[in-house]
Amino acid sequence: MWRAAAVRTLRGARSGAGALRAASGAAAAQLRRRLESELEDIRGAGTWKSERVIASRQGPHLRLADGGAGIINFCANNYLGLSSHPEVIRAAVEALEKFGAGLSSVRFICGTQSIHKDLEEKIARFHQREDAILYASCFDANAGIFEALLTPEDAVLSDELNHASIIDGIRLCKANKYRYRHMDMQDLEAKLKEAQKHRLRLVATDGAFSMDGDIAPLREICQLAQKYDALVFIDECHATGFLGPNGRGTDELLGVMDKVTIINSTLGKALGGAAGGYTTGPKPLIDLLRQRSRPYLFSNSLPPAVVGCASKALDLLMESNAIAQSMAAKTQRFRSKMTAAGFTISGKDHPICPVMLGDARLASVMAEDMLNRGIYVIGFSYPVVPKGKARIRVQISAVHSDEDIDRCVEAFTQVGRKHGALP
Numbered sequence: 001m002w003r004a005a006a007v008r009t010l011r012g013a014r015s016g017a018g019a020l021r022a023a024s025g026a027a028a029a030q031l032r033r034r035l036e037s038e039l040e041d042i043r044g045a046g047t048w049k050s051e052r053v054i055a056s057r058q059g060p061h062l063r064l065a066d067g068g069a070g071i072i073n074f075c076a077n078n079y080l081g082l083s084s085h086p087e088v089i090r091a092a093v094e095a096l097e098k099f100g101a102g103l104s105s106v107r108f109i110c111g112t113q114s115i116h117k118d119l120e121e122k123i124a125r126f127h128q129r130e131d132a133i134l135y136a137s138c139f140d141a142n143a144g145i146f147e148a149l150l151t152p153e154d155a156v157l158s159d160e161l162n163h164a165s166i167i168d169g170i171r172l173c174k175a176n177k178y179r180y181r182h183m184d185m186q187d188l189e190a191k192l193k194e195a196q197k198h199r200l201r202l203v204a205t206d207g208a209f210s211m212d213g214d215i216a217p218l219r220e221i222c223q224l225a226q227k228y229d230a231l232v233f234i235d236e237c238h239a240t241g242f243l244g245p246n247g248r249g250t251d252e253l254l255g256v257m258d259k260v261t262i263i264n265s266t267l268g269k270a271l272g273g274a275a276g277g278y279t280t281g282p283k284p285l286i287d288l289l290r291q292r293s294r295p296y297l298f299s300n301s302l303p304p305a306v307v308g309c310a311s312k313a314l315d316l317l318m319e320s321n322a323i324a325q326s327m328a329a330k331t332q333r334f335r336s337k338m339t340a341a342g343f344t345i346s347g348k349d350h351p352i353c354p355v356m357l358g359d360a361r362l363a364s365v366m367a368e369d370m371l372n373r374g375i376y377v378i379g380f381s382y383p384v385v386p387k388g389k390a391r392i393r394v395q396i397s398a399v400h401s402d403e404d405i406d407r408c409v410e411a412f413t414q415v416g417r418k419h420g421a422l423p
Helices: 002-044 086-099 107-111 114-127 138-149 164-172 185-197 218-227 283-292 304-319 322-341 360-372 402-418
Strands: 071-073 131-135 155-159 176-180 201-206 231-235 262-266 277-281 352-358 378-380 390-395
Touching: 071 402, 086 304, 114 131, 114 277, 114 304, 131 138, 131 283, 138 164, 138 201, 138 231, 138 262, 138 277, 138 283, 155 164, 155 185, 164 201, 176 185, 185 201, 185 218, 201 218, 218 231, 277 283, 304 322, 322 352, 322 402, 352 360, 360 378, 360 390, 360 402
Parallel strands: 155 176, 155 201, 201 231, 231 262
Antiparallel strands: 131 277, 262 277, 352 390, 378 390
């Protein structure tokens, strides 16, 4: 009898497991159908983002994996050309050999090496701040700052076009949230008046906005912050290394280095181009982040090779401002020639030069046609930018030659006429 019961139990268990597998399979099939439908909608809207595979170092000229050679690259954040600089590469190799591939740990357990502390000191000195803290990326730095600093008693006032990482970081905190119209100082003042009831007020803005190439009016923001007893935070990812007389960023460019309290920025763009981000500001704030910032506490420390790259990049910048200063003339050359050709270029005096087209499909098709002519650019459309604001974002680098820039303008002119973007 007990054997019969055991057999019935075993059969029931098997049949139950089969039902679970069937249910799981049905759920997976349903998910697949939904995902495939969403992906087809993206393709149909002309906003599909393809990844082009590079088979060479990052630089002004590339070789693509599908055989494309002699491609001129105009869409990297390699503003100073340091990602392939021989001294930067040598510094990475030396750090790798001396300190290993990685720490296999977070910083507060056993993941802090002398090179991490040296780089943090160097970052603080470069920005003329008291201290600095390293993160795996500036996205992590933005995810870590607001939650650790702000409480329900406080308020944060954010530009509506701030980078997604700032928006996500603000969402994580419990502060009262205010959003002001893009670079609209009247609206910011109105929001600051409304926020006076809160204990601490923090104005958060990109220093340079990556999609439009425009620069925050930091003088006016700092004046309002002083008037209404607020602090100023800026994200300098698209400014560190090349804006300002010595490349220290928008606060140096606009003469308000002593009025900006907190700076977040990246090591993954102008400063070597590998990875990493940081916060720099008052030492008590940095000490607090080491105790409470979750992306810092629960992420592995930066690999030594990345630290070596960034450290050497900062050395080069602090030794001479020649590289940073070389950007202005090249940026002006591209902007003036494209405007003369009939294109609308957003922003002002920034190496981010968005060629405004409006239509997402047009931006995508033109970018593909540009690649066929040896120019590597990318179209941006919703949800990366607002609907109706599609563009091809061109980024000028210090290592682009005048010939590179002129070839890019010529290709844009030909492609623009072909697709009706120019008369």
